[in-house]
Amino acid sequence: MGKNAGWSEYTSSRGHKITFPLATIQGANPGSRLTVTAGLHGCEYSGIAAAIELFNYLDPATVKGKIDIVTVASVAAFYEKSAFVNPADKKNPNRAFPGREDGSYTEAQVYFLLNDIIRGSDFYLDLHCGDMIEIIEPFALFHTGAGDAIDAKSSELAFYYGLPNIIPTSFQGVWSDQGTSYAAAAELGIPSAIVEAGGNGVLEQEAADIHLKGLLNVLRHLKMIEGEAEVPDIGKYYADFKWIYAPVPGLWSNSLPLGSLVMPGDRLGCVKDLFGTVIHNLTAPVAGKIVFMTSAAAMKENDIILGIAMN
Ligand SMILES: [Zn+2]
Structure with a gap:
């Protein structure tokens, strides 16, 4: 039981050095394993702030299971204030999944993130905002096509996060979710959703609060923390x-x-x-x-x- 914060470090066979700030909460009691990532787009600060707040807010004594939080999944993009893409190869990490170990910087980055951190989780949430030059209404996306049971659980994660707009996506959809974190996780059998609030390269506390509220409600729904999950009444499903x-x-x-x-x-x-x-x-x-x-x-x-x- 306890909290641990440290850097996960990797060197790919092509010599790319990848690091993730990984914050782990090991609960006192048995339960599910949830992985949370933020900052896969490095300028999406409200999600990053919420991920950091979640780590500091939770008391391991009251947690059932384990929560792994990558507070900034694209550290190089974060420090360089690089919107949409990584500075090294100008690739969008959220179009590069499942990645490859011997690929470019971004391909190796998402390979390690997916295979070393996300794989083996019971559930996965990827926190985003509008990017540096985007404004959004909060929305959640979940992947369909990974099998009815996984799809239904992914939909639940999106729903209990409590955002007003919920959009199912697929590889063959009008907008293809091929290459995204949450679709790759779902295809590994891990129910998952991408959740978005905030934007414009601003750390908005109001948006961070929306994320934190959503995270805590999902944790309640998954019985990983005490309390009854609220049943959100604002989520509208789109096609x-x-x-x-x-x-x-x-x-x-x-x-x-x-x-x-x-x-x-x-x-x-x-x-x-x-x-x-x-x-x-x-x-x-x-x-x-x-x-x-x-x-x-x-x-x-x-x-x-x-x-x-x-x-
Ligand atoms: Zn994003």
């Missing part, structure tokens, strides 16, 4: 996820605020060239709710603009 990318480079200006409900054909905004001429009008291809959008107006071709949780 799938649609991401909208800039078709041309330019200056983006949006017509609808975050959280807007859209129908196909609704005007989302436009891209102008750098002299003010509208070069592309963007309309919603599906019905649903805008749950995240970029807060940066500068668009390269194929940059992400916004995401719609589909009805």
Whole structure:
């Protein structure tokens, strides 16, 4: 029983040095093993803050089972303030799972994270926010296609986290979750969810509190801490996820605020060239709710603009 905080260190066969700050709570009583990661995107500070708070808040004497918390899964990106990708190879760690030991920096990083820390867990939660230039309505994603029992448990984790938007995703979905942490874990038979609150490269205490509340409620639901889990009454389930990318480079200006409900054909905004001429009008291809959008107006071709949780 007790708490332990230290660095897990790895050197891949290609010489990449990977480190994870790993905080472990070994409970006094037997129970499940939950792994929590935050900071897989290094600029998503509210999730990182919540993971650190969870470690400091819990008393091992009242915990059943074991909680492994990687407080910052992408340490290099964190220190370099590198949005979306790792500085070493410019790869997005949350598109690189399951990774490979003899791959690039990011491929090796997620390989060690998945195989040495996440594998063997009973449950897995990956804490995110909007990235450095993204605003979001809090949402949870869970993977489907790992078998009915795993899918149902993953859905439960997403639900009990208590966020207002819950989106099932799959490899073959409108938005493919191939390469993501939670899909890779689910495919290993570990019920999992990605949970997002906060954004814009800001440590928002309000968003960290949303994460901490969600973590504690899931721990109650899993009987890993005392108390009855609250049954959230705000979680709306959507059908799938649609991401909208800039078709041309330019200056983006949006017509609808975050959280807007859209129908196909609704005007989302436009891209102008750098002299003010509208070069592309963007309309919603599906019905649903805008749950995240970029807060940066500068668009390269194929940059992400916004995401719609589909009805
Ligand atoms: Zn993220």
